[in-house]
Amino acid sequence: MRIFLFVSYIIVVASHLITAQGVAVFNILDDGAIGDGTTDNTQSIRHTLIRAADYNLPSIVLVPAGDFLTGSLQIPSNVSLHLASNAILRASDNASLYSCVPSITTDTGPCDYPFLLVDHAHNVYLEGEGRIDGGANSPPGHLVRDYKESSNMLIPIEWNLPNCSGYSCRPKLLVVRNSSSVNLINITITNSPLWTITIVESDHILFDNVTIMGDRRWPNNDGIDLINSRHVIIRNSNIIAGDDCIAIISHGPSSMFNITVENMNLQSTSAGIKVSAYDRNSTGNMYDMIFRNVRITDTNRGLCVAPRWGSNIISNLLFEHMNIETRFFGLDWWGSAEPIYVTGLSTNADQLWTGMLKNITFRNIIAKGEQGFIVRGNTSILENIHFENISLTIARWSNVTEHPAHDYRPSQEPQMAWAKVDGIFAMDIDKFYLQDINIDYQQPRQSYYGQCLNLSNITQMVQNNIQCQNIDYFISGQNSIEKLHMIYLFISLAFFYYFIL
Template identity: 30%
Template sequence: MGTSLTGSILLLLLFLSLVQSHSYTSFSKIQLPGDSLTLSVTDFGATGDGISYDSSAIQSTIDACNRHYASSSSICRVVFPSGTYLTAKLHLRSGVVLDVTENAVILGGPRIEDYYPADTSSDWYVVVANNATDVGITGGGAIDGQGSKFVVRFDEKKNIMVSWNQTGACLGDECRPRLVGFVDSTNVEIWNITLREPPYWCLHIVRCENTSVHDVSILGDFNTPNNDGIDIEDSNNTVITRCHIDTGDDAICPKTYTGPLYNLTATDCWIRTKSSAIKLGSASWFDFKGLFFDNITIFESHRGLGMQIRDGGNVSDITFSNINISTRYYDPSWWGRAEPIYITSCPRSPSAKEGAISNLLFVNITINSENGVFLSGSPNGLLSDIKFKNMNLTVRRWSNYSAGLVDYRPGCQGLVNHSTTAGIIMEHVNGFSVENVDLKWSDDLNSAWNVPLEFRPSTVNNISFVGFNSGLLHEIV
């Protein structure tokens, strides 16, 4: 409903003003118009049988809704009744909300011709909004990318995926369509919807202003690479809340390619992934500033809270609070070595710049992990003013994968042999404080565990420990 969309966006702005101590971009008050028209795709000829392509009928409905918005400035809903609507790429327009009702599915086609021709693979989506305003997706149904049809060989370690690089639209092995994208758009809301089985990235937010993502389930194949949950790229004033993300690759992933990323808030989410639950980067050509993550559960993921700063952008003013983290080893073909917290800055290549990371707060964090914390800057990209407060870190083993490697990927040093498991590894850090941190490790780590803290004084300066405790974990059997 239009009033729901309006209220959610206004709540987004109020929430941002409360949680951010500084505002880095100026807001204008958003007043979205209410609903005035509802159109059903079946009235435009969609069958919903899951066999016949309904692309033309759906697009005609969207375009009719957009014309109504242009003439009346009122939101128009495109309704999908119960059914399965097979489609090629759809273009979502300004003033249109897709209402995918319960028991309705938008099913992305698996053929190259469903997305091609296009200038580049960055134009491949099942649903995409370009340069749109007052736009959204809701309804309680699902958008399905049929990711399994893009698997060449299923593998419990990591699936081998199809690549459409023969089109010339892209290179390498990541030439597959994304599921849903909002590009260069303003006033975006995605809520009460399931996004599932993306062949590639699932929800892509690119150069957008004022975006709300809430009460969304993202379900990807746990063994499929590159099926990220939510990628937020060069976008400002974004709120993500009450989302359930269970996927193979990075779950919430802010990136900067063409401009900075400010004012991102993510709260009240549950995440499982074979890569990073939350990761800044690795695309990091511009700055990240004013990000807030709170009340998040990270379950048996390969990496918890991560930063891979590789391209010269700087990171500052980031808060992680009230987060429960469980990390474990998976096959090393996935980036990650079970680090619950992984903060790194190093050049992607010899010609790349080094970005600095500063003013990070980790407060009220509970960790159960097969590995320790990794804090690694670089000579010209120091980590500074990092604070751990009220943290419980337990290190114990439960998977059968081997340890003994430090993971700098992508670029940098790659995978490096490391004989011991350390509670906290630090390098190229200037300013690290610990307050009320309890570090425990289980008896079965005795053979490999002998370094609670590991750092070289020549690269680590200005560290402070108040209320730091370290010792064996005494488990009740």
């Protein structure tokens, strides 16, 4: 009876297993893979994936315990790539094992060279207790060319590959293109040489309990990049990266919407969360995004909304229930220790931002930073920006010699504006709301401390319960409407005292 029950759950058929649910299990060992960390397993694992694809029903490709070195792999529809406990799927540093995949992004050249690719697929899973390693700074990858001590930055090796330029000549770890129902669950990804996970023109994507551990000294190793995608959930995950932990970017006409990020721990030498547009064809609107229950620590820039090229509308963004801690990392890294940073600027005279930022709310946030909040428009006026129940502590604790500035990179000159650290620096905004704000400058007072609120060109300003501690100046740079109110008040008082009293 026990033998019958066992066979009813797992049946061996044609060198793969069938579970009771009818799911086939294809073990890469059956195609000759060797998990010794040095053998090239590219062809054997590709063959396993082909067999799973030919099954035409949901199947599992099993990576058992071991260290499996391989070149690029494509994961087909209806396949779950399962990494068992103590399994490592490691990217090879042999450039000949990678192929060009056309890229739609303007900042990484015409080709991507992904380690793992999901293309025009559906119902795909990457899951398990094992690990995917990009080999950036671990043997046998060794893609490090140099080290810049002044900014604690590793300088990567760029491969000599066709149709790539600059930092695009490195493999992205996972690229998902034109796909749906792709799920990353309980997986760990380490040491990506470039962007770790890139989702392009895809929908119904789930990240749940994902751990991404990049080297914080490594430039351009973003955690998750969402490009022209929608219906995405990122939750219960931990990301450490040298570049942005989560970047939501428009690079074309497709709209991006219904994106939720929640219950996250983030650390970055750049931004924790970034929302942007960066393409002349960025015309698809970006809207209905919720970011909540996020902890950002030891990071160069916390929350960043910063379009630089395109003409779309970015609206209906909610950031709530967050703890943010930012510090200054040095001039080689974009950002200047801002817990919250919202700017609508153009990259240059040829790469113009002509869109609109509106309906953005930050609420129930506790922040500590070496810089204050920066909120400013330029080529367009920001509209309907809300700060509600915010506590900001400004203090100095890094050992970087330069003090924080206004860092607008990439942007038209000046890209860096040396300025004092204000609690909230805001300009070019229509409908700006501040409700229950507490700003505390910690002592000892630094020479570059500025003012609690530094505001200019603000219309329809509403302030209620603003508390500023350990700072000499409360507000400066009032807009023209506020100045008119002050002039009117002065004239009224003068008239009262002169003619009535």
